[in-house]
Amino acid sequence: MEYIKKDLASYNLHIIKTDKFKTINIRLVFHSPIIKEEITIRNVLCDMFMQSSKNYDSKRKLTIKCQDLYAATIETTNNRLGNYILTNFHLSLLNDKYTEEGNFEESLKFLSDIIFNPDVSNNRFKKDKLDIVKISATNNINSAKEDASSYSLMRMAEAYSKTSPISYRMLGYLEDLEKITEENLYKYYLKMLTKDFVDIFVVGDVTEEEIVPLIKKYFKFKTVKRKKVPYIIDSKLRKKRLFAKESIDNSQSKLAICNVTTSLSPYERFYPLTLYNIILGSGSDSKLFKNVREENSLCYTINSVANKLDNLLIIMAGIDKESYKKCLDLIDSNMQDMKKGKFSEKDIKIAKEYYLTALDEMLENESSIIDNYLMMELLGTDDFEEKRKKMLTCTKRDIIKVAKKVKMDTVFCLEGVKNERD
Numbered sequence: 001m002e003y004i005k006k007d008l009a010s011y012n013l014h015i016i017k018t019d020k021f022k023t024i025n026i027r028l029v030f031h032s033p034i035i036k037e038e039i040t041i042r043n044v045l046c047d048m049f050m051q052s053s054k055n056y057d058s059k060r061k062l063t064i065k066c067q068d069l070y071a072a073t074i075e076t077t078n079n080r081l082g083n084y085i086l087t088n089f090h091l092s093l094l095n096d097k098y099t100e101e102g103n104f105e106e107s108l109k110f111l112s113d114i115i116f117n118p119d120v121s122n123n124r125f126k127k128d129k130l131d132i133v134k135i136s137a138t139n140n141i142n143s144a145k146e147d148a149s150s151y152s153l154m155r156m157a158e159a160y161s162k163t164s165p166i167s168y169r170m171l172g173y174l175e176d177l178e179k180i181t182e183e184n185l186y187k188y189y190l191k192m193l194t195k196d197f198v199d200i201f202v203v204g205d206v207t208e209e210e211i212v213p214l215i216k217k218y219f220k221f222k223t224v225k226r227k228k229v230p231y232i233i234d235s236k237l238r239k240k241r242l243f244a245k246e247s248i249d250n251s252q253s254k255l256a257i258c259n260v261t262t263s264l265s266p267y268e269r270f271y272p273l274t275l276y277n278i279i280l281g282s283g284s285d286s287k288l289f290k291n292v293r294e295e296n297s298l299c300y301t302i303n304s305v306a307n308k309l310d311n312l313l314i315i316m317a318g319i320d321k322e323s324y325k326k327c328l329d330l331i332d333s334n335m336q337d338m339k340k341g342k343f344s345e346k347d348i349k350i351a352k353e354y355y356l357t358a359l360d361e362m363l364e365n366e367s368s369i370i371d372n373y374l375m376m377e378l379l380g381t382d383d384f385e386e387k388r389k390k391m392l393t394c395t396k397r398d399i400i401k402v403a404k405k406v407k408m409d410t411v412f413c414l415e416g417v418k419n420e421r422d
Contacts, residue, residue, distance in 0.1 A: 001363075003373065003383070004208050010221040011198035014373055015211055022098055024204030025366040026091040026111065028219070029374065030196040033229050034085040034165050039078075040172030041180050041188050044133050046076045046087055048185070051129040052119040062114075069107050070099045074114070081378070082231040082309035083165055087192070089115060092366070095205055105214055112218035118189065124182035125189075134177060141171050145248070148414060149316065152254035156314075156412035159244040160258045165233060166310050198223055199377055201370045231378055235260050235311040242410045250416040252300065255327060257315040258410040259335075261306075264402070269308050270381060271390050272398040276406065277306040278351040279343055279399070280334065281315055285350050287334045287343070288315070298327040309379075313406055321415050328411060338403040341396065348396060355391055359384060 002017040056062045066072045072093035079086050093099075093107045119126050145151050158167045198221055202211055237260040248254075264273065281288040281304025288302045300318040307314060319327050337343070362368035363384060375381040382390065 006212060008216065010223040011200060012377065013212065013215055014199060014201045014377065015206065015208055016203040016369055016373060017206060018203065019205040021204055021366055022095055023092055023366065024095055024104060024202065024206060025370065027201045027370050028089040029199045030087040030192055031084045032196045033083055034080055034168065036168050037176055039085065039168060039170060040176035041185060042085060042087060043078055043172045044137055044180055045185060045189055046078050047133045047136065048125060048129060049076050049114055049118065051133065053114045054117045054119055055113055057119055065110060069110065070094050070103060072107050074111065080165060080170055082233050083229055084231055108214055108218045120186055123186055125185050127182055130182055130185065137172060137177055138174065141174055144171055148248060148250055148254050152256040152412060152414040155246055155414065156256035156258055156410060159242060159412050160410040194222055196223065201373060203366045203369050231309055233310050237262055237407055237409055241408060245413045245415050247417045248414050249418050251418045253319050253321045253324065253416040254414040255317040255319050256412045257331065257408060259313040259315065259406050260409045261311045261313060262405050262407065264405060268402050271394045272402040273306050273308065274355060275348060275351045275394055276338065276399050276402050277304055277313060278354055279347050280304055280338055283354065288331060291334055292327060292330050296330060298323045298330060324413055332408065335406065339400065341400045345396065352391055356388065359387060
């Protein structure tokens with residue numbers, strides 16, 4: 001696999017050359033410091049791109065065009081990455097070797113048309129299309145409680161901080177949705193085109209000579225480069241743990257625990273912390289799974305995840321409300337054991353094998369490969385081989401040092417109050 005980065009003035013082009021896949025994957029990433037009041041309008045804009053463009057003025061015509069391009073797939077997504085919001089355009093298509101000459105260029109032209117030539121008249125988007133998207137957005141926002149696990153994480157984040165991007169609801173807000181008009185949506189679209197940072201990634205059996213001219217031809221930005229704010233959030237640890245609860249009409253309760261990681265070095269954040277998380281709560285070999293679920297039957301499900309850019313480690317469990325205190329005490333005890341080094345070299349070996357297997361699987365997926373190079377670009381993380389080397393040299397001492405920097409901060413319980421006999 002060969003990696004080439006080209007600085008094209010207003011944006012960066014990343015070419016990852018590999019003959020492992022029959023397809024070519026392109027991801028165009030707009031990234032901007034996240035503003036709470038702009039999440040909803042950005043979600044709406046993201047969906048508007050997939051409704052139509054000037055040359056394909058219906059969703060049906062967009063779908064037909066994708067089929068004409070030998071079943072190319074295209075989608076848009078929004079996600080938060082630390083202090084930033086990312087709007088992604090994903091395009092996947094068969095290499096010309098397996099279709100016909102010119103299909104790749106036609107697909108790039110199609111993607112360019114969606115981005116730069118939206119269905120706009122008189123400086124405004126079409127009202128009928130906006131109405132469709134706003135109905136969908138309203139339904140998404142109103143359905144937040146339907147997934148109790150996700151909702152508990154959302155409420156835990158809001159309990160942790162009222163102002164941090166960690167607490168922002170990526171589904172958006174109804175009060176902001178009501179303010180969106182055809183005119184101000186178009187103004188926001190122009191702002192995104194001119195103010196956002198842009199990176200374009202291409203993965204597949206391609207060459208620099210064929211890619212660079214085509215990208216320059218179809219993707220012309222006038223973004224002015226400026227100083228970036230940090231991607232990693234400097235999360236603060238409160239002096240005393242916060243405990244919060246909310247009732248839900250459900251027979252099962254959801255426990256969400258926010259643990260703050262303090263003063264981590266880049267090495268600690270991406271290697272010892274990863275092993276700490278795997279040993280503590282990621283998977284069926286973890287301490288929490290064995291001790292809380294299997295041995296003591298205090299939960300239905302339990303796992304942990306390291307949100308490295310937020311400087312948080314989150315623990316989630318599905319419990320009976322009567323088990324709340326015992327479950328929390330045992331989780332706390334397991335975290336204390338990690339600080340004391342009460343885990344074996346076998347635990348470390350299993351965790352490393354788990355990580356290396358996941359790394360190998362990433363190399364078999366074009367989207368995961370792009371994710372890795374995106375993190376290299378935005379955060380200066382290591383490439384695949386360097387990750388493998390550093391993980392293999394990580395020691396028990398490194399993990400214990402990190403364990404002492406993981407501190408329980410906010411405990412949120414979405415308490416089920418429904419009687420199972422009702």
